[in-house]
Amino acid sequence: MTIKQLSVFLENKTGRINDVVRTLGQNGINMHAFSMAETADFGILRLIVSDVDRAVEVLRGQDFAVMSTDVVCLGCANVPGSLAVILEYLAQEQIFIDYMYAFAQNDRAHVVIKPNDMTRCLATLKQHGCDVLSDNEL
Amino acid sequence: MIWNTSKECMSREQMRELQGKRLQKLVVYVYHNVPFYRRKMQEMDLSPDDIRGIDDIVKLPFTTKQDLRDNYPYGLMAAPRSEVVRVHASSGTTGNPTIVGYTRRDLSIWSEVMARSLSAYGVTREDTFSVSYGYGLFTGGLGAHYGVENLGATVIPASTGNTEKHVRLIRDLHITGIACTPSYALYLAEVVERMGIDKSELDLRIGAFGAEPWTENMRREIQERLGLKGYNIYGLSEIMGPGVSYECQEQHGSHINEDHFYPEIIDPETLRPLPAGVQGELVFTTLTKEGMPLLRYRTKDLTSLMPGTCPCGRTNVRMTPIMGRSDDMLIIRGINVFPSQVESVILGMKEFEPRYMLVVDRRNNLDTLEVQVEVRRDFFTDDIGAMLGLKKRLSDKLKSVLSISADVKLMEPNSIARSEGKSQRVIDKRVLV
Numbered sequence: 001m002t003i004k005q006l007s008v009f010l011e012n013k014t015g016r017i018n019d020v021v022r023t024l025g026q027n028g029i030n031m032h033a034f035s036m037a038e039t040a041d042f043g044i045l046r047l048i049v050s051d052v053d054r055a056v057e058v059l060r061g062q063d064f065a066v067m068s069t070d071v072v073c074l075g076c077a078n079v080p081g082s083l084a085v086i087l088e089y090l091a092q093e094q095i096f097i098d099y100m101y102a103f104a105q106n107d108r109a110h111v112v113i114k115p116n117d118m119t120r121c122l123a124t125l126k127q128h129g130c131d132v133l134s135d136n137e138l
Numbered sequence: 139m140i141w142n143t144s145k146e147c148m149s150r151e152q153m154r155e156l157q158g159k160r161l162q163k164l165v166v167y168v169y170h171n172v173p174f175y176r177r178k179m180q181e182m183d184l185s186p187d188d189i190r191g192i193d194d195i196v197k198l199p200f201t202t203k204q205d206l207r208d209n210y211p212y213g214l215m216a217a218p219r220s221e222v223v224r225v226h227a228s229s230g231t232t233g234n235p236t237i238v239g240y241t242r243r244d245l246s247i248w249s250e251v252m253a254r255s256l257s258a259y260g261v262t263r264e265d266t267f268s269v270s271y272g273y274g275l276f277t278g279g280l281g282a283h284y285g286v287e288n289l290g291a292t293v294i295p296a297s298t299g300n301t302e303k304h305v306r307l308i309r310d311l312h313i314t315g316i317a318c319t320p321s322y323a324l325y326l327a328e329v330v331e332r333m334g335i336d337k338s339e340l341d342l343r344i345g346a347f348g349a350e351p352w353t354e355n356m357r358r359e360i361q362e363r364l365g366l367k368g369y370n371i372y373g374l375s376e377i378m379g380p381g382v383s384y385e386c387q388e389q390h391g392s393h394i395n396e397d398h399f400y401p402e403i404i405d406p407e408t409l410r411p412l413p414a415g416v417q418g419e420l421v422f423t424t425l426t427k428e429g430m431p432l433l434r435y436r437t438k439d440l441t442s443l444m445p446g447t448c449p450c451g452r453t454n455v456r457m458t459p460i461m462g463r464s465d466d467m468l469i470i471r472g473i474n475v476f477p478s479q480v481e482s483v484i485l486g487m488k489e490f491e492p493r494y495m496l497v498v499d500r501r502n503n504l505d506t507l508e509v510q511v512e513v514r515r516d517f518f519t520d521d522i523g524a525m526l527g528l529k530k531r532l533s534d535k536l537k538s539v540l541s542i543s544a545d546v547k548l549m550e551p552n553s554i555a556r557s558e559g560k561s562q563r564v565i566d567k568r569v570l571v
Contacts, residue, residue: 007520009513011550037522042548044522063552065518098521114520 001134002070002118004052008045009065012038020045020059027058033112035101046101048073048112071114072121075131078109086130090115093124141257141289142250145397146452153453157400158191160425165189165198168431171216174209175199175433195400195423196411200434203236206376210234217241217428226375227275238277238375239429245284247426248378251395252285255384258393258450259344259369261315263290268308270318270326271349273297277379278349282317282371285381291315298322301329308340315344317371317380320352320360324492327363337365346371348380351439351460351478355485357389359492370459376435377422383457391444391456398426401455402434403443406464417442419464420457438463468498468564470505473542477563480509480544483535489517489528493554500568507544509536512551 010016017036024031024047034047049055052068059066076082083102090097096116103110110133115121125132140146148156166186168175178199179185188197206214211234215222221241228236240248261267267286271278279297286293294313296304305326307313318326323345330337342364347357348371360368370392373380382399383392394401399422403412406419420437440463444456462476469475477496484490491512499506511532519525525548533546555562 005520007518009518009525009548009550011548011553039522039526042525044520044525046520060515063550065513065515065551067518067520069520 001132002122003048003073003133004068005071005112005114006047006049006052006055006059007067007069008047008059010043010045012041012043017045019062020064023058023062024049024055027054029055029058033101033103033110035099035112037099046099046112069114070118071112072118072125073133074111074113074125075133076109076111078104078107082109083111086111086125086128089124089128089130090121093120095121095124139257139260139262140451141254145395146254146393146454148397148453150453153396154192156397157425158193160397161192161195161400161423162186162189164423164425164427164431165433167428168216168433172214172431174205174214192400195402195434198423198433200409200421200436201432202436203376203438206236207234211237212239214432215239215430217430222429224280226277226280226379228375235275236376241428244378244427244429247398248281248381249284249288251378251381251398252281253289254395255371255381256285256289256291256315256346258384258386258452259315259346259367260387261286261289261291261344265291265314265344266294266311267291267315267317267344268294268296268304268313270296270298270304270316270322271380277373277375278317281373281379281381282346286317301326302333305330305333305335308342309335312341314341315346316342316366317346317348319349320347320356320368321350321493323347323360323364323368324356327360330364337363340365342366345369346380346384348372351462351466353459353478353482353485355482356492359485372457372460374437374439376432377424377437378427382422386448386450386452388448388450390448391458393448393452393454393456396454398424400425401443401457403441404436406436406438406440412442414443414445417458417461438465440464440467466564468496468507468566470498470507471542473540475507475540475542479539480536481563483532483539484509484511487532487535489514490532491551491554494563495554496564498564498566498568505568507540507542508547509533509544510547510549510554512549512554515551 030050032048037044098114100113169186222239224240226238269282273279343366345366345368357368369385371380373382383394385392402421403418412418420439420441421434424431440461441457447453462478495510497508529546536544
């Protein structure tokens, strides 16, 4: 089970991230998690939001270059070593991680992973009984 | 169709004789009516009698844009003010604007050469033609307008601005032809697509594009996206306005209305005439103009001349597409760079929108060139490696075409200013001390 992540292309320009989050806010779209990847002159803002399709629509309307990407969202215990165990499963199967980001609250942590091979990544996680989230659980 | 066979298909001998006669008459006219030219000729020890044929044109003094500014506003006008029926002016971004004046006969020649151009594109009385150059002081709008009327087609004076309304008119009035800048044609294509209109719903078949240099790639793109055939129209207000030269169905060089505008190609450094086929600066003499005739006006446009009969039957000389302007040319780290070179690279890559901005700067005494481009929405990807790869591919191509390296900056959609007239494509921040 994968979830949809929203990716937004941004020039490195003061106030640009704010333009994105303000637009989402004005349209009643909530953000669960995000990460910002940056290069020397542009960045890609990646977000998990409450309504991806609507977010794509409203941001396109504001001339942003946006797309939705399939990613895996894992739930695990917020204790030392719990992520290491899961990543070890993936490493053993030679599954490469393009990028990932995480957020933790109380006793639970959530990890967003973009693997190079989605099918094998999901199969491996399932085989080890990992907690893979679907949209409606977020 | 050929509008004026007797002038467009004249034998070379007859043409040279006509040009010679007109030049002789012109020189006498300006010598007696324009103190600026009389003084210049006297300084060169030249009298109107010394001009006996078209070959003697090389003896005459040049005219530059600076001369027009120095004689602002009416200094170069040859006709009495009572005979001048219209005035146009250039934008004049630096110093005085350039003022040009026309007599009634000048206007009638202008609409004649415009009708020749439109006719060469295939425009007939059955066409409905939208003029989307700016109407006003700029010569594009009114110049094209009266040409369409003279030919007898229906003119829609759309001018620029309110592009969505314009697109609806193109569809609803079954507009078949349009005159505008090539960059506005691309913008129009974008608006058509954004409005969800398919090009098959439009009857456009002919585009007369000019007022800025454009490339074959740009032509292909406009033709594909608007479903028409695009022809070059060339002109400049100092000489007349649009209609100085025009492409025919061959789309291979623009025929110069040389019975009215005599072309020469010179080396911009030595000012010596260059032989046919060699690229240099285009110079025009207005053989028949009354209002503000000019001798050997330096256009700054870089091109070459193609003599010989065209497969279309016309014998008047053609000019190759403008390769840039000698004053648009940027010298970056000692290398000549033309914005049109950058444009051809960008238009050759489908991942980018057909617009760009060049930012030239100087850091630590070294010139820098930044090329800003917009990535098309469909080609945006979440993969940073792929985006950086795209950027590298463009900068590698630019390097091989320009011979200097450029910093490519990927921009968000619609962040580079669109233009409805001539587009501003260069920002030169260098402060030279």
